[in-house]
Amino acid sequence: MASLWKNSPSVPLSTPTSSTFQSAFIQPASSSSTIVVTSLAVIVSLLVLEQVVYRSKKASLPGDKWTIPIIGKFADSRSPTLQKYMKSWNSGALSAVSVFNIFIVMASSNEYTRKIFNSPTYAEPCLVASAKQILLPENWVFLTGKIHVDYRRVLNTLFTRKALAVYLQTMDTVSRKHYAQWLADAKKNPSPKQIMMTSRELNMETSLRVFCGKHIPDHIIPVITDHYWLITKALQLVNFPFALPGTNVYNAIQARKLVMKWLEHAAAESKKHIAAGGDIECMLDAWVSELRSQESTSTSTATKRDFSDHEMAMVVLSFLFASQDAMSSGIIYLFQHFADYPDVLAKVREEQEKVRGGDVSKAMTLEMLDDMPYMKAAIKESLRIKPPVTMVPYKTTRAFPISDSYVVPANSIVIPSVYPSLHDPEVYPSPSSYTPSRWLDPQSTANTTPKNYLVFGSGPHKCIGVEYAMMHMACAMGIASVMMEWEHVRTEDSDDTEIIAALFPKDGCYLKVSPRQ
Numbered sequence: 001m002a003s004l005w006k007n008s009p010s011v012p013l014s015t016p017t018s019s020t021f022q023s024a025f026i027q028p029a030s031s032s033s034t035i036v037v038t039s040l041a042v043i044v045s046l047l048v049l050e051q052v053v054y055r056s057k058k059a060s061l062p063g064d065k066w067t068i069p070i071i072g073k074f075a076d077s078r079s080p081t082l083q084k085y086m087k088s089w090n091s092g093a094l095s096a097v098s099v100f101n102i103f104i105v106m107a108s109s110n111e112y113t114r115k116i117f118n119s120p121t122y123a124e125p126c127l128v129a130s131a132k133q134i135l136l137p138e139n140w141v142f143l144t145g146k147i148h149v150d151y152r153r154v155l156n157t158l159f160t161r162k163a164l165a166v167y168l169q170t171m172d173t174v175s176r177k178h179y180a181q182w183l184a185d186a187k188k189n190p191s192p193k194q195i196m197m198t199s200r201e202l203n204m205e206t207s208l209r210v211f212c213g214k215h216i217p218d219h220i221i222p223v224i225t226d227h228y229w230l231i232t233k234a235l236q237l238v239n240f241p242f243a244l245p246g247t248n249v250y251n252a253i254q255a256r257k258l259v260m261k262w263l264e265h266a267a268a269e270s271k272k273h274i275a276a277g278g279d280i281e282c283m284l285d286a287w288v289s290e291l292r293s294q295e296s297t298s299t300s301t302a303t304k305r306d307f308s309d310h311e312m313a314m315v316v317l318s319f320l321f322a323s324q325d326a327m328s329s330g331i332i333y334l335f336q337h338f339a340d341y342p343d344v345l346a347k348v349r350e351e352q353e354k355v356r357g358g359d360v361s362k363a364m365t366l367e368m369l370d371d372m373p374y375m376k377a378a379i380k381e382s383l384r385i386k387p388p389v390t391m392v393p394y395k396t397t398r399a400f401p402i403s404d405s406y407v408v409p410a411n412s413i414v415i416p417s418v419y420p421s422l423h424d425p426e427v428y429p430s431p432s433s434y435t436p437s438r439w440l441d442p443q444s445t446a447n448t449t450p451k452n453y454l455v456f457g458s459g460p461h462k463c464i465g466v467e468y469a470m471m472h473m474a475c476a477m478g479i480a481s482v483m484m485e486w487e488h489v490r491t492e493d494s495d496d497t498e499i500i501a502a503l504f505p506k507d508g509c510y511l512k513v514s515p516r517q
């Protein structure tokens with residue numbers, strides 16, 4: 001070692017000592033060390049301030065005493081799992097965490113969860129941080145108060161029974177087409193396949209056809225489906241905060257531009273179609289037709305409201321955004337549950353055969369759906385056990401006195417979590433068991449305690465598509481049950497979950513499908 005030092009390249013051991021040298025080099029060195037010391041002092045003060053602010057906001061709530069400087073729990077939120085969230089839920093009815101200096105309060109109890117959903121004067125939905133960049137800030141989903149209520153009133157007309165009957169025909173056609181493809185693929189290669197992507201494709205084509213009908217060309221459906229996956233990937237609770245090229249949010253914004261172009265095209269085509277006396281074949285047609293009938297009947301200019309192609313496209317985009325991941329999650333878990341509980345699938349089939357009068361090719365109607373109490377119970381229970389949307393981020397618009405002892409500071413994120421309410425053993429005995437029959441007894445605690453069933457949220461922003469969603473799942477699963485047999489090939493991850501905007505089985509759900517005789 002010593003020889004190494006001896007043989008090292010010659011380094012001047014003595015330094016020049018002339019006064020010229022000192023004034024030229026030593027003085028600036030001392031002023032630069034002052035800058036370094038000052039900068040360090042500022043940084044340390046900011047870091048201390050960060051901790052002080054975090055602790056004062058957190059007050060008595062459970063949660064880490066200190067937050068990791070600057071990024072907080074960013075690393076944890078990059079790969080969210082139910083297990084990680086359960087840790088927070090189990091720590092208390094309210095618990096605190098900080099990510100990139102955003103202060104977040106998680107609510108786990110039914111009382112606080114419902115309080116957040118139903119306190120529009122204190123908190124409003126903010127979806128995920130990236131949502132405004134992706135959905136556009138002027139999108140109706142970001143409205144609040146009376147303007148939001150008025151806008152929703154218009155959109156409610158898109159979910160009337162008459163409109164749902166039109167959508168149901170499309171759902172039936174698209175589901176049959178996709179299952180026929182699943183069966184054809186299985187014939188070529190009978191090995192088990194993940195249905196994560198194939199279910200998403202089924203769901204996306206259904207949504208696009210129901211919303212836009214033939215106003216989107218066939219070859220564009222897979223293009224939008226592929227691009228929409230980029231949007232889904234940017235819907236994590238926490239994302240890298242800047243939309244730099246290559247980030248998820250940047251990719252999602254580019255994808256949205258393409259999707260919006262086609263949705264605006266569809267709105268324009270629908271207006272032409274209805275003006276030419278065409279039939280109502282999709283949601284856009286129903287909407288345009290409703291607007292035209294208001295135009296001719298309403299005398300008050302206040303109730304007349306025109307919607308540009310861009311506004312209509314944004315509404316459809318919001319519906320895709322709100323439905324695609326949640327519906328895919330709902331359908332995938334139904335396939336998994338039906339396969340894992342053959343007695344349930346047997347009862348579903350018995351009911352299907354009854355309502356179809358033995359004719360499996362019979363298209364689904366609303367009257368048939370009304371006659372399927374067991375299917376509804378099976379869907380409700382599947383959504384309860386694996387709620388697609390486990391939590392809905394809200395933002396406090398002012399200090400929110402959520403409990404007697406704690407006030408959530410203004411501009412914090414408050415997250416109502418629906419999972420604990422849906423697994424409350426007082427309301428749902430043996431909460432982890434898949435028991436559709438609990439919904440068939442009107443006196444069961446499940447039925448007498450509706451405040452716990454928060455799958456679709458609660459309050460002014462409660463899901464506008466509840467009926468639509470239930471109808472789509474009943475149609476898709478009804479047809480699957482009469483067209484196909486499927487076997488769930490379990491893996492060690494089948495019961496684990498992964499959150500990709502919504503809740504999914506971690507292994508993507510491997511199924512082996514075959515035609516039903």
Ligand code: HEM
Pocket residue numbers: 117125141152318319320322323326327330387388389392454455456457458459460461462463464465466468469
């Ligand atoms: C299984 C399927 C679905 C689930 C689990 C689900 C769940 C939810 C939840 C939890 C919320 C937030 C509610 C709140 O803040 O109180 C929501 C909002 C919403 N959902 Fe759904 N949803 C589903 C399907 C759909 C479908 C099919 C559509 C449209 C066709 C849709 C459209 C919306 C819209 C537009 C909102 C925002 C409403 C507003 O802010 O006024 N959802 N949904």
